Amino acid sequence: MDLDILRAAIAPYSLNSCLVSRQDRLVFEHYREPDRALAPAKINSCTKSVLSMLLCIAIDRGLLPAPGDAPVSMFFPQLARDPDTRKREMTLLHLLTMTSGIRWQEFGGLNSFPRMTRTPDWVSHVLAQPLSEPPGRKMTYNSGVSQLLSAILSQATGMTVAAFAERSLFGPLGIEAYDWETDPQGFHTGGFGLRLRPADLLKLGQLQLRRGSWEGHRLYSSALAEVAVAPVVRASPPYDGAYAWHWWCGSYEPGDSPRQARDER
DSSP states (O other): OOHHHHHHHHEEESSEEEEEEEEEEEEEEEESSGGGTTOEEEEEEHHHHHHHHHHHHHHHTTTOOOOGGBBGTTTOOOGGOOOOOGGOOOHHHHHHHTOOOOOOOSSSSHHHHHHHTTTOOOOHHHHHHHHHHHSSSSOOOOOOHHHHHHHHHHHEEEEHHHHHHIIIIIITTTTTOOOOOTTSSSBOSSSEEEOOOOOHHHHHHHHHHHHEEETTTESSSHHHHHHHHHHEEEETTTSSSOOSSSSSSSSOOOOEEEEEHHHOO
C-alpha cells in the first residue's frame, strides 16, 4: 500500500479523520487537527449500521424474533387499527431494508426527515404516514423507519438503546467516549445522531469484518453478521447500489474507480 498516494488523494478534502487498518493493524492515521483523535465526532447515517449491529445482538439473544417473521404491529398495536390494512403486512425486515412502503422523501419534495424532527412524537408521526406501495416492493431511503427500529429495540430490551449498547457492544469493544441524541420521547436516534471517536468507529467496522467476534468473544452470530450485509434490494434513485439490513452494499474490483464500479453494477 502506497501511503503517499493516499495522502495526496485526501489532501483536497477537509476530512475530520481518516484511518486505515490492514490485517488488523492500523497502517494510516490522519486528523484535520490533532485533538480530533480523542473527540467524538458525528457519524451521521453510519448510526444506522451501528443500530443494525445492536439489532443483530438482540436477535441472537432471543430478545427479538427473526425479522421476516415479526410484524411491526407486534410493537405498535395501533397499526392493526389503521385504515390501510397493508400496514399490517409490514415486518421488521421491511424496516431494516427500508422497504416499508411508507411514503417518504428524506429531503426535498416532501422533506420528510426535517418534518419528522419538528414533530413532538417522531415514532407516531412515522407510523401515521401513508403507504405509497405495499411493503417489500421498493427500497426508499427513510430515517423514519430507523427511529421505529430504535423504539422497537428499546421496547424489546427494556432499556434505552444507549444502555443496551454499553452492555452488549460498546463495553466489549472498550468504547467509552460517545454521545447519542434522543427524540422527544427519549428514544435514541436510530438514523443519525451518534458521535464516536474515529478509532472507535474503526473498531465497529472491524467487528463486522470479523463476523461479530471480538478478541475471542462472540457478540453476535456469524450467520447474522453475514446476512446483515448481504444485498437484499436495489437502491432507488438518486441512491446507488444495493441495501441490506441498514448497510449499504457495493463492490469494487482492483483498479476500479468508484465511478467505474457504479457503472458496472
